[in-house]
Amino acid sequence: MGRYLLVRFIESMVTLLIVSMVVFVLARSTGDPVTLLISDQATAEDMARLKRQLGLDQSLPVQYWVFISSAVQGNLGKSITDKGDVARLIAERFPNSLTIGAMALALSTVLGIVLGVAAAVRRNTWVDKSVRVVAVLGQSMPSFWLSIMLIFVFSVLLRVVPTSGIGTPAHYVLPVAVLTFLALPLRTRLMRSSMLEILGAEYVKMARAKGLAEGSVIWRHAVRNALSPQLTSFGLTLAFAITGSVVIETVFAWPGLGQLAYQAMLSRDYPLIQGTVLLVAVFVLAANLLVDVLYVYVDPRIRYD
Amino acid sequence: MAKSIASRTIARHQPASASPARSAAAWVSGAPAWQIARKAPLLPTALIVLFVVFAVFAPLLAPYDPTRIALPQKLTPPVIFQGGNPAYLLGTDSLGRDVLSRLIWGARVSLAVSASVVVVSSAVGLLMGLAAGYIGGRVDSFLMRFADGSIAFPGILIALLFAISLGPGVWTVIVSLSVLGWASYARIVRGEVLRLRNLEFVIGARVVGCSPARIMATHLLPNVLDAWVVLMTLQIGLVVLSEATLGFLGAGVPPPTPSWGSLVSDGRNFVDTAWWISFFPGVAIMLLVLCVNYLGDWLRDTLDPRLRRTRQPGAAPSI
Numbered sequence: 224m225g226r227y228l229l230v231r232f233i234e235s236m237v238t239l240l241i242v243s244m245v246v247f248v249l250a251r252s253t254g255d256p257v258t259l260l261i262s263d264q265a266t267a268e269d270m271a272r273l274k275r276q277l278g279l280d281q282s283l284p285v286q287y288w289v290f291i292s293s294a295v296q297g298n299l300g301k302s303i304t305d306k307g308d309v310a311r312l313i314a315e316r317f318p319n320s321l322t323i324g325a326m327a328l329a330l331s332t333v334l335g336i337v338l339g340v341a342a343a344v345r346r347n348t349w350v351d352k353s354v355r356v357v358a359v360l361g362q363s364m365p366s367f368w369l370s371i372m373l374i375f376v377f378s379v380l381l382r383v384v385p386t387s388g389i390g391t392p393a394h395y396v397l398p399v400a401v402l403t404f405l406a407l408p409l410r411t412r413l414m415r416s417s418m419l420e421i422l423g424a425e426y427v428k429m430a431r432a433k434g435l436a437e438g439s440v441i442w443r444h445a446v447r448n449a450l451s452p453q454l455t456s457f458g459l460t461l462a463f464a465i466t467g468s469v470v471i472e473t474v475f476a477w478p479g480l481g482q483l484a485y486q487a488m489l490s491r492d493y494p495l496i497q498g499t500v501l502l503v504a505v506f507v508l509a510a511n512l513l514v515d516v517l518y519v520y521v522d523p524r525i526r527y528d
Numbered sequence: 529m530a531k532s533i534a535s536r537t538i539a540r541h542q543p544a545s546a547s548p549a550r551s552a553a554a555w556v557s558g559a560p561a562w563q564i565a566r567k568a569p570l571l572p573t574a575l576i577v578l579f580v581v582f583a584v585f586a587p588l589l590a591p592y593d594p595t596r597i598a599l600p601q602k603l604t605p606p607v608i609f610q611g612g613n614p615a616y617l618l619g620t621d622s623l624g625r626d627v628l629s630r631l632i633w634g635a636r637v638s639l640a641v642s643a644s645v646v647v648v649s650s651a652v653g654l655l656m657g658l659a660a661g662y663i664g665g666r667v668d669s670f671l672m673r674f675a676d677g678s679i680a681f682p683g684i685l686i687a688l689l690f691a692i693s694l695g696p697g698v699w700t701v702i703v704s705l706s707v708l709g710w711a712s713y714a715r716i717v718r719g720e721v722l723r724l725r726n727l728e729f730v731i732g733a734r735v736v737g738c739s740p741a742r743i744m745a746t747h748l749l750p751n752v753l754d755a756w757v758v759l760m761t762l763q764i765g766l767v768v769l770s771e772a773t774l775g776f777l778g779a780g781v782p783p784p785t786p787s788w789g790s791l792v793s794d795g796r797n798f799v800d801t802a803w804w805i806s807f808f809p810g811v812a813i814m815l816l817v818l819c820v821n822y823l824g825d826w827l828r829d830t831l832d833p834r835l836r837r838t839r840q841p842g843a844a845p846s847i
Contacts, residue, residue, distance in 0.1 A: 237673065245686075252693040363817040365769055367776045368792050368810030371799055379800045469684050470773055474796070485777065488688045500685050 231515055235508040242504040243294075243497075247287050250493040250500075290497065299501075300494035302487075309498035312483065317502075320472070320479030323395060327402030328460055331410050334403070336446070336453065339414020343422060344441060354415070358408035370401050370474040387476040398475045402468060406460045413456050417449040424448075451518075458514030569826050572819035579816055583635040590629035591617075595784045598624035603802045619804040621794055630786040631808055637787040638775075638813070641701055642768045649706040649767075650760050653713020658744045658752070660714060661721025672718070675711035683708040684773060691779035698781050705770055709763060716759050720752040754831050761824030765817040772813050788813050 293300070299309035342354040377397065378386040384396045421427060422445055430440045472482035480499060487495035582589055602624040605612045612619065618627040660671040683705075690704035724730060725748070733743050774780040775789020783790065788809040795805025 234673070234676075238676065241673075246689065249686075249689040249693045359818065359821060360814075363765065363769075363814050363821060365772050365776070365789075365792070365810055365813050367773060367789075368806065368813065371792065371796055371806050372803075372810065375799045375803050469688070470777065473777070484685055485688065488692050489778075491692065496689070500689065503685060 228512075228516060228519070231512060235512055239504055239508055243291065243501055244287070246497055246500045246504075247290060250496045251283070251286075294498075294501065299498035302492055302495045304487075304490045304492045304495070309494050312495065313480065313498055313502055316478055316480050316483045319389065319477060320481060323398045323402060323477065323479070324461075324463070326395065326399045327406055328457070330399065330403045331406035331460060332453070332457065335407055335410025335456075336414050336450075338407075339411045340418055340441065340446060340449075342411070342415045343418030346419065351415075354411060358411045361404050361408035364404075366401060366405055366468060367470045367474055369404065370397070370471055373397050373401065374474070387474070389476075389478060398471055398477055401471055405468075406463065409456050410453065410460070413452040414449060417452050418445060421445045421449045454514060454517060458510050461510040461513075567830070569822065572822040572826075575815060575819045576823070579635055579639060579812075582632050583639045586633050586636050590626075590632040591615075592626040592629040594625060594630040594633040594786050596625060596629075600624065603798070605802070606804050618808050619802070621802070621805045622798055627791075627805060627808055630791055631788070631812060634786040634788045634791055634809060635812070637698075637781050637785055638768060638771060638789070638816075641698060641705075641771050641781065641787070642764065644702045645705040645709060645767045645771070646760060646764050648702065649709035650713050650756065650763070652706065653710040654717055654749075654752070654756055656710065656714040657717025658721055658748060661718035662725060662740060662744055662748060668718070671714065675714045683770065684777075687770070687774055688777065688779050691774065696779060696782045701771060701774055701780050705767060705774075708770075709767065712763060713756060713759055716755050717752050720755050721748055724748055724751055758824065758828045758831060761820065761827055765820045765824070768813065768817050768820070 290300070297310060299313070301307065302309050302312060305312060338354045338357075342351040345351055374386050374397065377384050384393050385391070388394060427440060427445055430444050431437075435444075469481035469485050471477070472479045473485055476482075480503070484496070484499035484503070486492075487499055598620070601613065601616065601620050602622055604616050604620045604624075606619040606627075607614050607617050616626050616628070618631065620626055621630070656671050656675070660668040686708060687701075687704040690707070691700055694700040694703070730743060730747055733747050738747075771780060771787070772789035772792070775787040775791075776793045778790070778793065780789055781787045791809035792806045792813075795802065795807075795809075798805055
């Protein structure tokens with residue numbers, strides 16, 4: 224088991240390395256930052272000096288090595304547009320993404336379990352059908368459109384929440400709502416499907432035959448065993464939540480990591496682009512690894528091949 | 529190679545597809561395929577056909593040129609609201625362009641790009657999956673390393689990166705979304721191939737002396753098609769949403785070509801005064817994805833009735 228986790232860790236590192244290379248190459252090909260930064264009257268000397276300053280006169284592999292070695296030490300370079308440390312910018316923005324992400328994660332987990340169980344237990348009744356409709360809708364709606372329409376209904380028409388930005392607790396409502404609604408379908412469906420599978424199992428019949436109250440049968444016996452796929456989707460949703468949704472943060476002008484990455488791309492700020500995308504990759508891989516570690520304790524039936 | 533527990537658990541809720549192995553001839557002759565198609569659910573199929581018809585015949589069906597600017601009529605509401613103009617059924621945007629026409633022309637871009645992405649990514653994924661599953665060994669590990677890496681990653685960021693480094697354009701969108709999409713197909717196909725390669729008919733073919741290429745083409749391919757097609761129908765919805773998202777973020781097909789995502793983006797700043805500009809394109813996107821997903825569910829249920837309804841291979845919430 225320890226060996227399995229070690230292998231998974233190494234695999235994650237390799238993936239991270241590949242991602243960093245892809246990001247590096249793509250970011251560097253966005254155009255020459257020197258021409259973006261310099262004024263029109265600059266001489267060739269000035270351009271050369273700026274190039275040396277930014278380290279762009281080195282060969283590509285050397286630049287990559289510099290990037291990687293300083294990244295590992297926590298130095299992700301300086302943002303071209305903001306002139307600040309990339310690492311500091313990320314550290315400022317990240318908590319904002321984390322808060323709405325965590326809230327959406329918690330809400331979608333709780334709601335997903337409750338709705339999934341309800342749908343499975345009352346299969347093919349209106350409860351089941353309406354849960355399935357909600358799930359299907361959540362997977363079909365474009366996130367940006369849902370955000371805009373919710374802004375229209377609740378901010379413009381009803382005036383109960385502010386349209387965008389951050390500040391009061393009311394600002395959190397819409398972004399969290401959208402994130403939750405998008406994460407809900409997967410959790411609900413998985414819960415429902417695994418509950419349906421479990422409810423047909425022998426030990427459930429046994430529990431009922433013993434005379435246990437239905438509620439006890441469902442919650443104490445069935446649900447516990449149906450939870451394991453939830454852990455996997457928890458990992459997926461965790462990654463989604465941590466990294467923040469680029470689109471949702473952009474629509475709500477939410478100063479998080481996703482919006483930072485998007486703005487970096489718009490302004491061709493390659494150190495910032497590299498830093499944010501790399502960090503997103505780190506978090507996603509870490510989330511998946513975490514899920515694997517937790518699985519070891521949650522489900523003893525998993526085999527490691 | 530250690531598969532992540534995450535991916536294996538999602539896989540466990542996939543079909544242990546026990547469809548009997550079919551020969552290439554049986555699949556191609558299509559008798560089962562037509563019988564299946566006849567029973568397809570009516571409404572979603574009809575709507576999809578309608579969308580396709582609108583996309584193909586856009587020049588004939590759209591009332592106006594989508595780029596026609598008519599400033600005196602800007603921000604007209606849809607016809608059933610006060611201030612509406614029967615000449616502009618769904619209203620106009622901030623430059624007086626007819627929303628309905630832009631919607632119809634936008635269908636072209638959205639459908640064409642999505643279809644291309646699905647074709648490319650499913651083809652590449654099929655080939656990679658066949659090769660990885662059958663050849664195994666180093667090839668398998670190498671290919672699957674790439675596949676696993678791209679599954680959980682927020683693809684929107686990579687797609688954005690592609691857009692700014694390759695320059696915005698139709699081909700950039702197709703390439704970036706295909707690069708993100710092939711991995712799911714490869715995984716599924718590889719899984720099926722692993723299941724099939726130890727069956728007697730494959731071993732028999734090997735014994736008789738068939739080359740690996742022939743085995744993959746004539747024996748393995750027809751039997752992985754079921755799972756592959758099902759995944760395709762599930763992915764189409766995701767691709768449409770991704771393309772729309774890229775359009776919304778400005779990294780899709782560049783203006784003045786209307787695409788549904790960019791149409792929503794156009795209306796974003798006018799939500800308080802002219803909600804219809806963003807509303808209708810979004811409804812179109814949602815309807816298309818709904819119909820496609822419904823069809824995909826139905827197809828999955830038909831092809832293997834023992835499947836549980838809620839299999840979603842590697843489907844993280846799409847951003």
